[in-house]
Amino acid sequence: MSNAVSASSINIGELIQPDRIHGRLYHDAGLFRREMDEIFHKVWVYLGHESEVPNNGDYVRRQIGLQPVIMVRGKDGKVRVLFNRCRHRANLLCPHERGNGEVFRCQYHGWTYSNQGDLLAPTFDEAYDSSLRKEDFGLTPVPRVQTYRGLIFASASPSGISLDEHLGGAKEFLDLIIDRSPVGEIELTAGTQKMSYRANWKMLPENSLEGSYHGHFIHKFAFDLFDSRSGRDRMDHDEDSTRSMPGGHMVEDFRGVQYHPRQEPSPARKAYVEMLIKTYGAERTESLTFGRAPILFVFPNLMFVQTHIRRLQPISVNETHVYYQPVMLKDVPPQINQEILRSHETSFGPAGFLSPDDIEVMERNQVGLQAMGNEWLFIGRGIHREEKLADGATIGHDMDENQLRGLWRHYAQLMSHV
Numbered sequence: 001m002s003n004a005v006s007a008s009s010i011n012i013g014e015l016i017q018p019d020r021i022h023g024r025l026y027h028d029a030g031l032f033r034r035e036m037d038e039i040f041h042k043v044w045v046y047l048g049h050e051s052e053v054p055n056n057g058d059y060v061r062r063q064i065g066l067q068p069v070i071m072v073r074g075k076d077g078k079v080r081v082l083f084n085r086c087r088h089r090a091n092l093l094c095p096h097e098r099g100n101g102e103v104f105r106c107q108y109h110g111w112t113y114s115n116q117g118d119l120l121a122p123t124f125d126e127a128y129d130s131s132l133r134k135e136d137f138g139l140t141p142v143p144r145v146q147t148y149r150g151l152i153f154a155s156a157s158p159s160g161i162s163l164d165e166h167l168g169g170a171k172e173f174l175d176l177i178i179d180r181s182p183v184g185e186i187e188l189t190a191g192t193q194k195m196s197y198r199a200n201w202k203m204l205p206e207n208s209l210e211g212s213y214h215g216h217f218i219h220k221f222a223f224d225l226f227d228s229r230s231g232r233d234r235m236d237h238d239e240d241s242t243r244s245m246p247g248g249h250m251v252e253d254f255r256g257v258q259y260h261p262r263q264e265p266s267p268a269r270k271a272y273v274e275m276l277i278k279t280y281g282a283e284r285t286e287s288l289t290f291g292r293a294p295i296l297f298v299f300p301n302l303m304f305v306q307t308h309i310r311r312l313q314p315i316s317v318n319e320t321h322v323y324y325q326p327v328m329l330k331d332v333p334p335q336i337n338q339e340i341l342r343s344h345e346t347s348f349g350p351a352g353f354l355s356p357d358d359i360e361v362m363e364r365n366q367v368g369l370q371a372m373g374n375e376w377l378f379i380g381r382g383i384h385r386e387e388k389l390a391d392g393a394t395i396g397h398d399m400d401e402n403q404l405r406g407l408w409r410h411y412a413q414l415m416s417h418v
């Protein structure tokens with residue numbers, strides 16, 4: 001297919017086959033713009049967690065697709081999501097990543113708004129006649145904001161399915177992540193690691209959710225090193241662990257792994273497990289401990305990988321920002337959160353053994369895509385044994401690619417509404 005065909009007239013169905021996808025999906029700037037309009041500016045997008053704005057006046061700057069927003073806890077204690085655009089001349093009202101304040105003051109002409117979004121005062125207002133009524137010039141709220149267990153999502157579309165419907169089967173796996181705290185609360189308070197990679201945004205969820213396959217190659221050095229240094233705990237994988245869910249969500253489900261620890265658990269870990277048993281009972285605690293937390297992708301921009309949440313931010317067709325935030329568990333012995341942080345640094349930190357290799361391989365992928373000889377990418381692993389469930393989910397073996405096929409089916413649906 002020639003790139004001369006305009007992106008708006010492309011039939012997406014022609015680019016997505018059951019077992020293969022066309023390379024144009026990763027490098028066509030027109031398709032990127034269409035993705036922003038049809039996906040990011042319509043569906044529920046993950047923005048952050050309540051613990052990032054704990055006090056009245058706390059705010060963080062975020063984006064819904066390409067649209068800048070402010071997530072702020074107002075003086076009334078309520079978290080709002082407001083478009084980050086001065087009502088006067090559309091200047092970016094808040095240029096800071098995060099902070100605390102009673103007001104937002106536009107740096108261009110000084111118009112000032114409360115942290116609840118009300119216009120307090122235009123400047124030199126004696127020259128404005130009755131055509132400027134302050135109550136008509138408050139900051140524009142994003143049409144829909146909903147939370148799930150402290151995670152804040154927003155939709156730039158006034159209509160559409162509820163967040164509950166959107167999350168669907170993914171809620172079960174978010175619960176497994178959050179219930180690792182004995183009080184059922186996580187906190188994103190350990191800091192943020194910001195990264196940029198020169199490749200398409202869709203490569204990150206694909207890469208993050210098929211680590212069982214590529215891990216044998218790009219992470220082989222790291223796994224061999226972990227083994228030789230101190231002995232890695234052995235885990236026998238359950239075969240049926242890879243799942244796609246309606247809504248484009250994907251999961252690697254580790255509840256079925258058989259775990260063989262090499263060391264006696266520490267006193268802190270024993271105390272932690274006791275706390276979980278007290279809250280959830282012995283059976284559920286089995287699913288919450290011993291490295292059984294799922295690797296999860298919630299369409300289109302939230303991931304949980306072992307130690308941290310990833311918030312993905314597309315910038316352009318071949319540039320993506322991603323924010324890693326270690327997930328701290330509320331009310332656990334302090335050693336447990338310290339272990340999470342050390343493990344995060346070792347594997348995913350800027351000099352970690354896993355993540356930098358993933359970033360490098362995604363950038364090489366974007367380069368490889370420029371070769372036009374045969375532009376199809378193959379995602380057919382395990383297609384003959386893919387099991388379909390009644391709710392539309394699919395189950396595959398460890399290292400199968402059924403989850404990727406599910407992601408692309410959902411993508412095709414959204415992009416075909418044009």
Ligand SMILES: [Fe+2]
Nearest residue numbers: 211214215358
């Ligand atoms: Fe990886």
